[in-house]
Amino acid sequence: MTILLKGLEVANTMTHTIQKEVDGFKEQGIYPKLAIVRVGESPSDLSYEKGALKRMEKCGIKTEVHVLSQEADQSEVIKIIKSANEDASVHGILMFRPLPKHMDETMIQEQISPEKDVDGMSMINFGKVMAGEVDGFPPATPAAVMAILKHYQIEIKGKHCVIVGRSTVVGKPVAMMLLKENGTVTISHSKTENLKEVCRRADILVVAIGRGRMITKDYVKNGAVVIDVGINIDENNQLCGDVNEGDCMDIASALTPVPGGVGSVTTSILAAHVLKGCKTQWLKNHKE
Ligand code: NAD
Numbered sequence: 001m002t003i004l005l006k007g008l009e010v011a012n013t014m015t016h017t018i019q020k021e022v023d024g025f026k027e028q029g030i031y032p033k034l035a036i037v038r039v040g041e042s043p044s045d046l047s048y049e050k051g052a053l054k055r056m057e058k059c060g061i062k063t064e065v066h067v068l069s070q071e072a073d074q075s076e077v078i079k080i081i082k083s084a085n086e087d088a089s090v091h092g093i094l095m096f097r098p099l100p101k102h103m104d105e106t107m108i109q110e111q112i113s114p115e116k117d118v119d120g121m122s123m124i125n126f127g128k129v130m131a132g133e134v135d136g137f138p139p140a141t142p143a144a145v146m147a148i149l150k151h152y153q154i155e156i157k158g159k160h161c162v163i164v165g166r167s168t169v170v171g172k173p174v175a176m177m178l179l180k181e182n183g184t185v186t187i188s189h190s191k192t193e194n195l196k197e198v199c200r201r202a203d204i205l206v207v208a209i210g211r212g213r214m215i216t217k218d219y220v221k222n223g224a225v226v227i228d229v230g231i232n233i234d235e236n237n238q239l240c241g242d243v244n245e246g247d248c249m250d251i252a253s254a255l256t257p258v259p260g261g262v263g264s265v266t267t268s269i270l271a272a273h274v275l276k277g278c279k280t281q282w283l284k285n286h287k288e
Helices: 007-027 043-059 074-086 105-109 123-131 140-151 171-180 195-199 266-287
Strands: 033-039 062-068 092-095 160-164 184-188 204-207 225-228
Touching: 007 043, 007 140, 007 266, 033 043, 033 074, 033 266, 043 062, 043 266, 062 074, 074 092, 074 105, 092 266, 123 171, 140 171, 140 225, 140 266, 160 171, 160 195, 171 184, 171 204, 184 195
Parallel strands: 033 062, 033 092, 160 184, 160 204, 204 225
Antiparallel strands: none
């Protein structure tokens, strides 16, 4: 029997904890706030923004949304980021990527103050994840993977964790986060030889490829925990993961569904990060 690791359960538990902490802050006159920066009207950005706004509202976190047109000059994006950096009432900044091609995304994301960079975009926060430091912000998706494993009490220590995918936003950070929890980590990718064999060694298999239903039961060891990060649209316009869920049923001991798995936890991670930013910034301001 394969247990479905449902993201909503994790998200709701996290929301409950965050709500209580936010209430405590509000009693002291502190109102955690997230600033969202969006360029253009891409459906995936709009959908994520809707989810993020709903989750922040549930958590009691204030929001402000800055929207620029697809044709905007990058100086306008930088101006908004700088103003949010300086605004003491803003504790977290979320900027949607990719930015339009005429903008220098790497340079722009580095403008976000690392202490407000709640989606872990800056090199400083990436470096902190690589160094195993916990005072930064990892990107929301790998943090969601870790939150699911923690919520369902899946032991990582000593387990062989195989990651498929080596991107900066998912594969690499999740590998480092599993290593920090004492997993034995293998990172595999598009050039890995004998991928099926490598994956079949995993006690915990984390898949972040971007290829709909590629991972079949041939890649999964009996009893492995499978975390599917992929979000794809199949030929019938249906959302699907990188894992062929039906095929892996009864082989994996546990599996995250798509939709309803990793993706449903990311906005709660953002809320937790805004709160963490709020605490850090408050402590800093009260020391000075
Ligand atoms: P990416 O394109 O940056 O990286 C994909 C990785 O997969 C690469 O490292 C590549 O080496 C590897 N890969 C590609 N083809 C492969 C193959 N045939 N065999 C083995 N490895 C292969 O993608 P990403 O940004 O890391 O995203 C991965 C997936 O996760 C996508 O489906 C994306 O939509 C999804 N995603 C989901 C969330 C979420 O919140 N759930 C967030 C970010 C990304």
